[in-house]
Amino acid sequence: MQLSSGLSGKEVAQKMLLDNGIFDVQVMSTDGQLSDYYNPQNRTVNLSTDVYHGRSVAAAAVAAHECGHAIQDSKRYKWLYLRSEMVPVVSLTSNLLQWILILGIMLIGFTGNPVVLSLGVFGLAVVTLFSLITLPVEFDASRRALLWINNNHSVKFSASESQQAKDALWWAAMTYIIAAIGALGSLFYYLGMLFGRGGR
Template sequence: MGTYLFFIIPMLIASMFVQWKFRSKFSRYAEMQLNSGLSGHEVAEKMLHDNGIYDVRVMSLDGQLTDHYNPADKTVNLSTDVYYGRSVAAAAIAAHECGHAVQHAKLYHWLELRSAMVPIVSISSNLLQWVLIIGILLIGFTGNPIVLGIGVAGLALITVFSFITLPVEFDASKRALIWLKNNRGVMNTAEENSQAKDALWWAAMTYVVAALGALANLLYYASMLFGRNRN
């Protein structure tokens, strides 16, 4: 347990810091109105059309920071603040989500792999907590490692999924920032582009700490499984 806490406590602190930093950046840049006056919805539509994409719908979604692209039904889903907002933050996030739509249209292999894993990862995530609890009880009372081994395999799958997500997110941000920089009708100043880059960088960091947290969790349960087997 001591080794686990040695890894997990710094990860929890890092995760909380990154989440706080991202939310503070988003709140700050949400107050900075675009000189172009475009809304997140208008930015999204323009980026899609500039990339020759006309079969993706831009939808408004309840909640805050619930923005995502759904490749299954080809929708860019923007939270209310982003959809209607006319700020640097709204434009950056809208362009980032459209970056995923561009990936989909161009058959970006990391997105295809991630999308293929979503159903099984979703099922694994829902069952994993109970599998791990039962596995720990069984290995403690009977020494049988099979159920815990299944749990560790599920954690490994989730960890791989988390790391596959990283190039998908970084690439979407890269596509968004290049497009924003080349479209003066959207962001008219270097300062706006710098602010968009800052916001998206911190957004990407939330995925980095999530992946590292998944890895730390996997290592803990794997050490429990294999350490018990050695005994």
């Protein structure tokens, strides 16, 4: 559904930032789909092409959500900072984790040595912790986005548009919950493998 205001995702983001007294964050377009994110290092709201140029309620909701992260940054929201500090470690761990787990399973199967699998489980625990820390960060950003959508005066959202934005952000939040549940499931699976076979 098109926004009654006719604003693009870029324009929605710029207005939300200004309404919250944030003047040093740049709104940029980035390639790809579902590639929307806020970068606290260079203070940029990066919107995928469809969101940046889009004039739908969904595009406005995504743009407002990413600006929610910029507001978190301006207010020094502790969970955002903790997640940001973990990003380099999690990126490195995620790239190596699959191979460490495969090697660990092979070694524990052939030699009974659990050391490599233990390292893999530790790395998986770090990734799982990151997924859990992501939840309050994302939910809070959506809360800030909806607060602005429902109460701002520079952009008027109709009641139906506000509800559609709420629904869009709710479904987006579900993807983070599913990811966290999946990470927990994998962690428990490999913990079971480690302690179930490591002592043989």
